[in-house]
Amino acid sequence: xxxxxxxxTAKTLKRNLEILDKYRKYADITELRVDCLEPNERLLIxxxxxxxxxxxxxxxxxxxxxxxxxxxxxxxxxxxxxGLAFAETDRRRNFAYLDIEDDLDxxxxxxxxxxxxxxxxxxxxNSQGTDSNLLAKIRSMRHSGDEIIKIAVRANSTKDVLHxxxxxxxxxxxxxxxxxxxxxxxxSRILTExxxxxxxxxxxxxxxxxxxxxxxxxxxxxxxxxxxxxxxxKNTKIYGITGNPLxxxxxxxxxxxVFELEATNAIYIPFPTDSIIDFMEIAxxxxxxxVSVTIPYKEAVIPFxxxxxxxxxxxxxxxxxxxxxxxxxxxxxxxxxxSGSLLAFLSRENFKRQRVTVIGAGGAARAVVYExxxxxxxxxxxxxxxxxxxxxxxxYKCAWGGLDEREIPKIEKYRDIIIQTTSVGMEGxxxxxxxxxxxxxxxxxxxxxxxxxNPRMTPLLRRASNAGCNVLNGYDMLIRQAQYQYAxxxxxxxxxxLLARIQYGEN
Ligand code: ATR
Numbered sequence: 001x002x003x004x005x006x007x008x009t010a011k012t013l014k015r016n017l018e019i020l021d022k023y024r025k026y027a028d029i030t031e032l033r034v035d036c037l038e039p040n041e042r043l044l045i046x047x048x049x050x051x052x053x054x055x056x057x058x059x060x061x062x063x064x065x066x067x068x069x070x071x072x073x074x075x076x077x078x079x080x081x082x083g084l085a086f087a088e089t090d091r092r093r094n095f096a097y098l099d100i101e102d103d104l105d106x107x108x109x110x111x112x113x114x115x116x117x118x119x120x121x122x123x124x125x126n127s128q129g130t131d132s133n134l135l136a137k138i139r140s141m142r143h144s145g146d147e148i149i150k151i152a153v154r155a156n157s158t159k160d161v162l163h164x165x166x167x168x169x170x171x172x173x174x175x176x177x178x179x180x181x182x183x184x185x186x187x188s189r190i191l192t193e194x195x196x197x198x199x200x201x202x203x204x205x206x207x208x209x210x211x212x213x214x215x216x217x218x219x220x221x222x223x224x225x226x227x228x229x230x231x232x233x234k235n236t237k238i239y240g241i242t243g244n245p246l247x248x249x250x251x252x253x254x255x256x257x258v259f260e261l262e263a264t265n266a267i268y269i270p271f272p273t274d275s276i277i278d279f280m281e282i283a284x285x286x287x288x289x290x291v292s293v294t295i296p297y298k299e300a301v302i303p304f305x306x307x308x309x310x311x312x313x314x315x316x317x318x319x320x321x322x323x324x325x326x327x328x329x330x331x332x333x334x335x336x337x338x339s340g341s342l343l344a345f346l347s348r349e350n351f352k353r354q355r356v357t358v359i360g361a362g363g364a365a366r367a368v369v370y371e372x373x374x375x376x377x378x379x380x381x382x383x384x385x386x387x388x389x390x391x392x393x394x395x396y397k398c399a400w401g402g403l404d405e406r407e408i409p410k411i412e413k414y415r416d417i418i419i420q421t422t423s424v425g426m427e428g429x430x431x432x433x434x435x436x437x438x439x440x441x442x443x444x445x446x447x448x449x450x451x452x453x454n455p456r457m458t459p460l461l462r463r464a465s466n467a468g469c470n471v472l473n474g475y476d477m478l479i480r481q482a483q484y485q486y487a488x489x490x491x492x493x494x495x496x497x498l499l500a501r502i503q504y505g506e507n
Contacts, residue, residue: 002192003028004229005057005201006220007213009036013044015209017051023204024054026224029096031057031201033213034079035069045083048095055096057121058083065101065125066152066181066214077106084109087116097121099150102141110143123150127181127215130160134167138176148198150177152214155185158278164188165285168196177201182216183245187269189218190227193234194286200229226256227267237266238286239489242279243294246272248427248454251292254482257502262495276300280328283321290489291321292482295423298363305330315370317363319481322488331488334367337481339375342417342449345472351377355414359403359436360421361388364451368421369396380414382407384422384436405439415443418464420450425458435459444468453478 006027008016020030030052034042049056060076061067069076080098087094098113100106102124113120122141130153131137141149155161161180165188168178178197180188192200203212205219223229241251255268266289273279276297283291293301298317302308305318306327312318318330343349354377358365361383369392372379379398383389386402393400399414401407411418424436437460442448448464453475461471483494 001230002197002232003199004220004223005029005031005199007031007033007201007203007217008210009033009203009213010207010210011036011038012041013037013048013051016048019204019207019210020052020054022207023220026220027054027202029055029057029199031059031099031213032095033067034058034060034083035062035067036210042079043082045079046085050093057097057099058095058118059099061099061125062101064127065123066127073104077104077109080109081112084112084116084118087112087118091117094118097148099123101125114144114146120144120147121150121177122147123152126153129154129156130163130180132163134164135170138167138171138174138178142174148175148177150179150199152177152179152181154182154215155180155188156182158184158273158275158282161185161188162278162282162285165195165282169285172196179214180216181214183272184216184274186216186218187240187271189216190223190229190267190269191232191238191286192229193232194238226252227269228256228260231265232267233265235265237264237289238269239266239290239292240269240271240288241292241294242271242273242276242283243297244272244274246270246294249294251482254479254502255486258486258495258498261498261501264490266490273297276304280304289323290485292485293319293321295363302330304328311335311367311370315366317366320485320488331484332367333481333484333488334364334477335371336484337477337479338368338451339371340480341474341477342419342472343375344476345449345470346417346447350375351417354378354416356380356417356419357382357411357414358419358421359383361385361392362422365421366392368419368451369393369398372419373398377417378414380410382411403436408440411440415446417447417449420448420452420458420460423452425450425455425460426452427454433459435463442467442469448472450474451477 004027010016060079063070094116095118097119099121164180177199178195188195189200202220202223203217252268259266308330311332312330315332319334320331322329356377357380373396381389381393381400382403384403389400424434442464444467446469448469449472450458450461451474452458453473465471486494
């Protein structure tokens with residue numbers, strides 16, 4: 001079973017013990033990062049294992065390896081020796097592990113560790129990138145039989161993560177720790193078991209005076225409470241969401257809570273990726289059973305599908321992948337999520353006799369226009385690039401135009417409902433606080449929907465509401481599309497009674 005290691009990076013031993021006490025229930029072992037301690041505290045580390053009351057890794061990480069130690073190697077080796085000195089026969093009073101870098105060859109340290117049962121973690125770090133010869137590296141690193149190999153390399157791309165995953169698969173019997181550091185590699189930490197690793201290093205993000213020990217780490221509490229790390233085994237079904245940059249996603253909250261409440265042996269993880277091709281290879285390697293696909297891959301993923309629903313075929317965008325014996329099947333749950341949400345809001349069965357303006361002509365707009373057309377609306381599509389609006393409008397014979405004041409007379413003919421589908425106004429986006437329809441004055445009778453759910457009130461919705469319009473954000477649509485996804489993933493209808501117990505996100 002893979003273990004959770006809480007990294008302790010505070011400046012004093014006392015503070016590290018306080019942090020350990022607060023989070024001990026989540027961790028199996030802990031790492032004392034001696035390099036983060038104040039210099040006088042470094043001299044007092046020997047009693048730490050006894051005080052910690054759980055197995056401790058002794059690490060004095062150099063600056064070049066991502067640590068804070070800037071002194072000479074002699075001083076560093078001395079600190080390690082100090083940690084191992086006066087070893088006790090009761091092993092719980094000794095450091096359980098000593099982290100020694102691959103290029104540090106000090107036989108006396110290794111001997112001392114070996115004599116008193118301290119295991120060596122033989123580590124290699126590359127905080128710049130992922131080496132091309134990882135497999136050879138793993139195979140050549142171990143100095144003695146009982147060592148654990150640790151490779152922590154920065155992933156600058158999904159290809160880098162794939163490279164590490166493949167290298168690990170080539171040596172299944174070796175006890176090792178493999179970590180893709182950074183944003184792209186975060187899931188290599190959550191899926192420790194699947195990457196063939198023995199330990200997942202975490203930090204307590206809430207403790208500001210003990211910053212995360214390495215880039216891409218997952219918070220220790222989140223790892224247990226959200227991702228149920230200790231329940232992840234080789235038999236756990238893995239689902240996830242892929243997209244880029246994927247910083248704001250709240251889907252893991254939704255799915256992991258349902259899986260927990262339903263006692264399903266499954267997990268849902270974010271897979272930020274810069275390449276859908278490499279991600280699909282990772283998905284196959286890891287045996288993913290289902291994937292939510294978001295910006296910007298809803299169209300790019302289509303060539304990977306073995307089959308697709310009629311909706312994907314017609315809309316030309318896919319936000320759900322389901323693994324079947326024949327390969328990946330694509331579905332689109334945005335469409336039904338959208339229409340279900342808007343119809344419920346309007347207390348309507350369909351959009352017959354409704355004249356609707358849609359802002360945007362991207363992937364999200366395609367699902368919206370498809371549903372509006374299917375359910376009887378007359379539609380005007382307005383887009384910054386009018387040619388794209390024209391292309392989307394053609395098969396449905398919709399009206400179309402650009403996104404400026406020249407189109408006001410058209411909007412006035414299509415304003416029972418106005419739907420905003422672009423990312424303009426999204427929190428964290430380059431254009432938050434922006435209103436794509438700023439040139440138009442609401443008359444107050446429009447029903448206005450913005451697909452954005454964070455913030456709850458975009459500038460467009462706020463202005464519409466102030467003018468007297470009824471307004472709806474994208475939160476309810478998000479929940480509805482996720483419920484359809486759940487049904488696709490599990491083959492079971494979403495247990496509606498659980499909805500009240502699920503926190504989706506910032507709403
Ligand atoms: P999605 O899948 O979220 O719809 P997309 O396919 O990339 O993403 O489409 C983005 C939509 O937002 C497009 O309609 C785009 O307009 P263009 O086709 O003119 O690019 C629209 N959009 C993005 N930034 C915009 C901005 N600053 N002002 C107006 N529209 C914008």
